[in-house]
Structures are given as structure tokens and as C-alpha cells.
Amino acid sequence: MIGKLMETVTIILLAARYSFAFCWRNSKIETVGRLSVSIFNTVIGYLSIQATGFIINGVQSSMGKTEISNDLIVPIAFLITVLLSGVVLGRFNWFYRSKWNQSLRYANQRELNDHRATLDVARFRSKEYDDLSKRIQELPWSWQTRIFFSEEMFNLFTTLVSFALFGASLLWYKPTYAFVLMVVALPMVVSEFKMVALWWDLFQELVPQHKKRSVLEKPYHSSNAFVQAIMFNQMPALRRDIDINVNSILEAYDCIRKINLQKEMVTHFIAMIGLCGVAIHAIWSTVVLNGEIGTLTIIMAASRTFQGNLESIVSLIAEQWNSAKGVILIEKDFLGLKPVLQTKYPVVPNFDIVPQIRFEHVDFAYPDTEKLVLEDVSFTIEPGSKVAIVGKSGHGKSTIQALLMRHYDPTSGTIYADKIDLRNIEPQVWSNVASALTQEYTVLERCIGAEIASSRLDQSINIEAVTASSRFANFDEVADSDPKGYESQIGVEFGGRDFSGGERQRLALARVHYRGTPILILDEPDARLDPESAQKVIDKVFELKDITVVMITHHVSRAERCDKVIVMQKGKVAEQGTHQELTALGGIYFSMCEKDKERLGTVETNPPKSPDSEDPD
Structure with a gap:
């Protein structure tokens, strides 16, 4: 058990380091802003409870008097200041969070695409690349896993700060209560970490099933595969096979889910009994010893928050196990992919x-x-x-x-x-x-001239060369048939028209000729x-x-x-x-x-x- 716990913590910490580095290099100001606001918001929440407790104690001591004690003015003013500060910080939190999310979505895609661009065709078509891509796609957040895991790490960080603050408060007032709550939470911790390993092992085991489903679902995402499926009336059979595949996956997860439900019911019940015991003892002590109600309020709030934070920390770590593995999968395995071809003694020929x-x-x-x-x-x-x-x-x-x-x-x-x-x-x-027109080519939805010239994106468009390449491929008659000529749009999605297979092949031939190798x-x-x-x-x-x-x-x-x-x-x-x-x-x-x-x-x-x-x- 200790070994599994250490492994889990190590993986979470490694994934957190990768995620923080990703956030830092792509959204430094927003990351610092979110961290600062998160800390201040948590401190404000803690201070508001402390101030409330002091006010209640002050009210209790002032009962029966004809005027408000001066001792209440400071904590009331402090509480108002804290609450107003929370409103301001809440808006800043929204601002930084919104900008942070938007920046990282684009940055995530840019980093992935930039890395793909460093690979060669041999690597891109390799089984290793395909397997890694399929495994990442089947993660809960797919290629966006780094962003969502980072979001959860912010939540975990905030919860840890709260845990530390309220834990310190509980230790100050009643160290025994903190010890009891920690002890009754141990079964929950053990159960969560055991289930973590089961979830990940099953996820790995089901990768072939996910790959099979991705093949079955191609007609729903690829136009050529869709036409073929409609022509051969494959849709009913495909839907049946997909349902069989999905049901087998859901059944496998349900088995673990049922085990998890039973164990969590017991362990969380034990934790709640411990909290109830602490609350009953705190109330009894206050009544019997004529304690302060404000102090009781602080202890009750600290106990519940302390235990809630402990549950949240364990749950976050357990629930983010797959995402943590996914972050490592992206950062270490996928971004660690190297080109298959090695040029040990590179030369630049001058033919x-x-x-x-x-x-x-x-x-x-x-x-x-x-x-x-x-x-x-x-x-x-x-x-x-x-x-x-x-x-x-x-x-x-x-x-x-x-x-x-x-x-x-x-x-x-x-x-x-x-x-x-x-x-x-x-x-x-x-x-x-050397350049090639292969059997597998793609025509993108640009203007005709821009697409022909796309084989030389590093240069500005030479319209004379575009025209010459178009004539070479017998594509000039297609371009001339449109009033906009080479400015006409490819694809109906952007207001243009679709081309036939033959027209697309001639355009692709014009494009490779334009490269001029x-x-x-x-x-x-x-x-x-x-x-x-x-x-x-x-x-x-x-x-x-x-x-x-x-x-x-x-x-x-x-x-x-x-x-x-x-x-x-x-x-x-x-x-x-x-x-x-x-x-x-x-x-x-x-x-x-x-x-x-x-x-x-x-x-x-x-x-x-x-x-x-x-x-x-």
C-alpha cells in the first residue's frame, strides 16, 4: 500500500511539474495572477469565519447590555472589509481564469503541432505514433488534458492552502479533533488509492477496443468513408458493432464502478461518523464548560472544512490519476518522440x-x-x-x-x-x-491560386508561375471557367464549390509542378x-x-x-x-x-x- 501511495504521489507531482511548466511558458502573467488570487480568496474565506466567531463571542458577552460594545466595532468592520475584498478578488479571479484558459487552448495546439512538424513521415506513419495518439484521444480530455489537469491542480492548490489554514486553526483550538479526523479518513485514503490503480490498468487494457471503435466510427467523420458507408448501406451494421463495442467497455468500467461505490460508501460513512463525534463533543464541551459560542462556531466550521478539504484532496488525486498519466503521456512520450530518420553526417548538396x-x-x-x-x-x-x-x-x-x-x-x-x-x-x-505527386494527396480549402502556390509557402505567390503550372496540369480551363479565376474559393464551406476527383488531381499536379524541383x-x-x-x-x-x-x-x-x-x-x-x-x-x-x-x-x-x-x- 505504501508503495502504491508513493507511486501515486510521484506521478501526480511529476504531472503537476509538467503542467506548471506548460502554464508558465505560455501564460506567465495569468498563472501568477491565478495563484495569487487563489491564495487571497482562501485566506479571505478563513478570515471571514474567524471574524464571524469573534463577532458571535462579542455579541454573547454583550447580551443584556443597552449598547453595542466597542469590542464589536473592529471585528464587524474587519468582516465587512474581508467580504468586500472577496467580491473584488472574485472578479479578478474570473478575469485571469478566462484569459488563462483561452491562451492555453491555443498554446496547447501550437506546441503539439510544432512538435508534429519536427517528425518525419516514417515516424508519423509508425505504429508507435498511432498507438500513442489513440491512447491520448481516449483520455477523458483527449489532447486538452494538460489544460484541464492544470485547472484541477489550481483547485488542489487552493484546497491545500485551505487545509493548512483550517488545520492550523483546529490544532490551535483542539489538536485532538484534528487527530481524530485524520484517523477516520485513513480507510478512505487507502480505498481511493487502490481504486486508482484498477482504473488505470483497465484503461490500458481497453486501448485496443477504443482503437477498434475509432475505425468503426470513421464513416461518421470522413466524407469519403461516409459516402462509401451510405452506398453499401453499412450504417445499421456499423451502429450495431459500435454499440457492442461501447457496451463491452461500459460493462468493464461498471464492474469497477460498483466495487468503488461499495467501498466509498463504507469509508465515507466512517469519516462522517468521526466528524459527527467531533461536533457532538465540541457542543457538549461548550454547554458543560460554559464555553464561547463563537469559538464553537469556529471549531465546527474548521472541523467540517478540514475534513472536507481532506476528502477533496484525496478525491482530486484519485480522480486526476488518469489525467496525470495523460499529462506524462503527452509531455514525456508524445513530445519525446523523435524522427525515425537520422542524418549523422548532414551535407547541403549544391547540384x-x-x-x-x-x-x-x-x-x-x-x-x-x-x-x-x-x-x-x-x-x-x-x-x-x-x-x-x-x-x-x-x-x-x-x-x-x-x-x-x-x-x-x-x-x-x-x-x-x-x-x-x-x-x-x-x-x-x-x-x-525532389518533389512528388503521391496517390494520397490533400487539397485544402484555399483560393485556387493560393493552393497551387502552397508548395512554396516560404515565398510570396508568383501568379505567372501559378498560371504556368495550371496550364501544365490542364487545370487552366477549370480556373478560367470561374469569373474569379485563381481567386475562386475551393470548398462549399467557405462559399466556393467542390471539385471532382479529376479536378483535384490536376490541381495537385499543378501544385507539385509549381514547387519547381x-x-x-x-x-x-x-x-x-x-x-x-x-x-x-x-x-x-x-x-x-x-x-x-x-x-x-x-x-x-x-x-x-x-x-x-x-x-x-x-x-x-x-x-x-x-x-x-x-x-x-x-x-x-x-x-x-x-x-x-x-x-x-x-x-x-x-x-x-x-x-x-x-x-x-
């Missing part, structure tokens, strides 16, 4: 021309897994060339894109940019050399486009000069115009070479070409002949 990219015996397995998704991958991409990476889904094409962008580092092997190991170039620096990686750039728009976009891609383009595609017909084709199969480079060289081999690529032509209605009846084959005629 005079577009760099050559070289994969040398690259193996790769995603973090937290051992299965290789790339194995012994080697190829070279010459400066300014157009390279297609083709293959079936799940065979490593998009993984190569992620490695090219240095979202991950190879498990073994090396990727070179000219002669520089890509591990020695910071991802932020490399993003000025010498290496451009396009993962299925025409996946959502109609045939006419797709052809226009692909034509524009092949018109690019002095830019290396890596195109990841399922459409082999796009590869015909490339300088080099890399064929991926089961995470390995199955074939590589020019279109003509690979079709002449009559292998995997040739088979893919035939199927593509069959799909387009242009299939050839005979495979190409090997250069060494003989004409039968």
Missing part, C-alpha cells in the same frame, strides 16, 4: 545540374515489420531522363517513391544522389531537389482523369526539359515514351531497359504491353522476334 539517382542493392522493410518489400533493388536514373516504374499493385513501386523522397531509409544498401548517400541529406533539404516523381498522375485530360497531362510531362521525371504507373502505354522502364515484380527489379529492349525480350514487360494493347483494342498477334532468330523463308 550544378540535375543529380543522377542510383539505387545499389537496396533492401527495405517498413518499420515494426521484418518482411522485405524491396529486395536487392539496383538501377540508375540519369539526369533529365524520363523513367517509368511499372508492375502490379503491391510489388514495391510506391515504396520506391517513398525512398526517393527520403520518407524512409533503406534497410540495407544505398541510394545515391550523384556521389552523396541520401542518408546524409536532411529530408527538408532534399525536398528542394529538378526531380519530379509522379505516382499514377492520371489515375482519376478522363482519357482526354490524361493524354494532355502526359503530353505536358514529356515536354518538360532538364527535369528528371519518375513516373509510377499501371498503364504500360505511358512507358513507351520514356527513356527507361523499370519493371517491378514481388519487390525485385525483374527487368529494366528501354521500351524497345524490353519488348524484344518477350518477357514480363512484353506481356504487360500486350495486355495493355488488348485493353485498348490495339493488340498485336505475334510477339517480336529475337534479333538472333532466323526467318523461315
Whole structure:
């Protein structure tokens, strides 16, 4: 029991230190104001009871006299002053509390977002990050836990000050009463701290259940998932599964809640009996010994407040156990997350021309897994060339894109940019050399021009470059169709309009082109486009000069115009070479070409002949 008590106190103190530091660095004046006002308010409450007791004693001694004793004037004046001071301090308390809360809400979000910005893609997509995020989201106050815990710590601080003041008063008048109240409160303390451990253990145990529910609830929060759920009539089944999930969680908590109810009923009953015993003895002593009624009033008020404060302290500590753990979870674990990628010997490359990219015996397995998704991958991409990476889904094409962008580092092997190991170039620096249109992109609700230029937020908008990038992506016709042009708003939420999937993909392509990097990686750039728009976009891609383009595609017909084709199969480079060289081999690529032509209605009846084959005629 002593060990659990020490653990609880240690955790509360550590969380309180983190919370105070958070408040101090983000709202110093308001924090000092709240602390000062809280102390003065508590002292005023204490002094008002003392003054009331003195007044009652004065009234008792003046009974039967024709005029008010001069001894009453001072305590009455003091009580009035104290009460008026309480009114003034109450307004200041509201002022500081309101400003403190508002400042910290923004500061909390800023700190969390600033930390997320220091992480890399590998960490952001890691299981550790996902697990931590889910655990924090399921806390009583989620990501706002630091703010609400700090609020409770202010309440605890005020209660401790009150406990000290009224405890001292009780010790001054009747030390025995303080001892009795402390003894009868011990069962309550023991019970509360035992329950604390049970609550936290259950919370940890139920994390997988909470994660499962977050998946089931996605259609209620994501527009794409909502459309899919409506289309497949999933809502009734989802509601049933969510109810089953929630009911199992509630039942688990109810079991502990019932145990807690039984124990608290007994322990609080014992504490109240002790208080009643103190009150009865105080009244008996006053009557028998002809004591002062004012002193009795002070003792009664001090006893009740002392015990109430003791209960509040124990309850606050017990109830804030989860929040304290949550604060530590945010401050120590989440804000302690580091990027997965380490750049031990960082260099800032100064490429005079577009760099050559070289994969040398690259193996790769995603973090937290051992299965290789790339194995012994080697190829070279010459400066300014157009390279297609083709293959079936799940065979490593998009993984190569992620490695090219240095979202991950190879498990073994090396990727070179000219002669520089890509591990020695910071991802932020490399993003000025290579940019990518991935399959998972987001278009934010800005004006069209601002969204296209958002790939260079560090620079002012260049409207000529915006227009040029829009033409490159065949998006200019969309912008020109609106009277406001590039000032037109994206999204109905801000008074604009929604774009189709194809329009959004063209806008995303314009955005990545606007960045103007010498290496451009396009993962299925025409996946959502109609045939006419797709052809226009692909034509524009092949018109690019002095830019290396890596195109990841399922459409082999796009590869015909490339300088080099890399064929991926089961995470390995199955074939590589020019279109003509690979079709002449009559292998995997040739088979893919035939199927593509069959799909387009242009299939050839005979495979190409090997250069060494003989004409039968």
C-alpha cells in the first residue's frame, strides 16, 4: 500500500511539474495572477469565519447590555472589509481564469503541432505514433488534458492552502479533533488509492477496443468513408458493432464502478461518523464548560472544512490519476518522440545540374515489420531522363517513391544522389531537389491560386508561375471557367464549390509542378482523369526539359515514351531497359504491353522476334 501511495504521489507531482511548466511558458502573467488570487480568496474565506466567531463571542458577552460594545466595532468592520475584498478578488479571479484558459487552448495546439512538424513521415506513419495518439484521444480530455489537469491542480492548490489554514486553526483550538479526523479518513485514503490503480490498468487494457471503435466510427467523420458507408448501406451494421463495442467497455468500467461505490460508501460513512463525534463533543464541551459560542462556531466550521478539504484532496488525486498519466503521456512520450530518420553526417548538396539517382542493392522493410518489400533493388536514373516504374499493385513501386523522397531509409544498401548517400541529406533539404505527386494527396480549402502556390509557402505567390503550372496540369480551363479565376474559393464551406476527383488531381499536379524541383516523381498522375485530360497531362510531362521525371504507373502505354522502364515484380527489379529492349525480350514487360494493347483494342498477334532468330523463308 505504501508503495502504491508513493507511486501515486510521484506521478501526480511529476504531472503537476509538467503542467506548471506548460502554464508558465505560455501564460506567465495569468498563472501568477491565478495563484495569487487563489491564495487571497482562501485566506479571505478563513478570515471571514474567524471574524464571524469573534463577532458571535462579542455579541454573547454583550447580551443584556443597552449598547453595542466597542469590542464589536473592529471585528464587524474587519468582516465587512474581508467580504468586500472577496467580491473584488472574485472578479479578478474570473478575469485571469478566462484569459488563462483561452491562451492555453491555443498554446496547447501550437506546441503539439510544432512538435508534429519536427517528425518525419516514417515516424508519423509508425505504429508507435498511432498507438500513442489513440491512447491520448481516449483520455477523458483527449489532447486538452494538460489544460484541464492544470485547472484541477489550481483547485488542489487552493484546497491545500485551505487545509493548512483550517488545520492550523483546529490544532490551535483542539489538536485532538484534528487527530481524530485524520484517523477516520485513513480507510478512505487507502480505498481511493487502490481504486486508482484498477482504473488505470483497465484503461490500458481497453486501448485496443477504443482503437477498434475509432475505425468503426470513421464513416461518421470522413466524407469519403461516409459516402462509401451510405452506398453499401453499412450504417445499421456499423451502429450495431459500435454499440457492442461501447457496451463491452461500459460493462468493464461498471464492474469497477460498483466495487468503488461499495467501498466509498463504507469509508465515507466512517469519516462522517468521526466528524459527527467531533461536533457532538465540541457542543457538549461548550454547554458543560460554559464555553464561547463563537469559538464553537469556529471549531465546527474548521472541523467540517478540514475534513472536507481532506476528502477533496484525496478525491482530486484519485480522480486526476488518469489525467496525470495523460499529462506524462503527452509531455514525456508524445513530445519525446523523435524522427525515425537520422542524418549523422548532414551535407547541403549544391547540384550544378540535375543529380543522377542510383539505387545499389537496396533492401527495405517498413518499420515494426521484418518482411522485405524491396529486395536487392539496383538501377540508375540519369539526369533529365524520363523513367517509368511499372508492375502490379503491391510489388514495391510506391515504396520506391517513398525512398526517393527520403520518407524512409533503406534497410540495407544505398541510394545515391550523384556521389552523396541520401542518408546524409536532411529530408527538408532534399525536398528542394525532389518533389512528388503521391496517390494520397490533400487539397485544402484555399483560393485556387493560393493552393497551387502552397508548395512554396516560404515565398510570396508568383501568379505567372501559378498560371504556368495550371496550364501544365490542364487545370487552366477549370480556373478560367470561374469569373474569379485563381481567386475562386475551393470548398462549399467557405462559399466556393467542390471539385471532382479529376479536378483535384490536376490541381495537385499543378501544385507539385509549381514547387519547381529538378526531380519530379509522379505516382499514377492520371489515375482519376478522363482519357482526354490524361493524354494532355502526359503530353505536358514529356515536354518538360532538364527535369528528371519518375513516373509510377499501371498503364504500360505511358512507358513507351520514356527513356527507361523499370519493371517491378514481388519487390525485385525483374527487368529494366528501354521500351524497345524490353519488348524484344518477350518477357514480363512484353506481356504487360500486350495486355495493355488488348485493353485498348490495339493488340498485336505475334510477339517480336529475337534479333538472333532466323526467318523461315
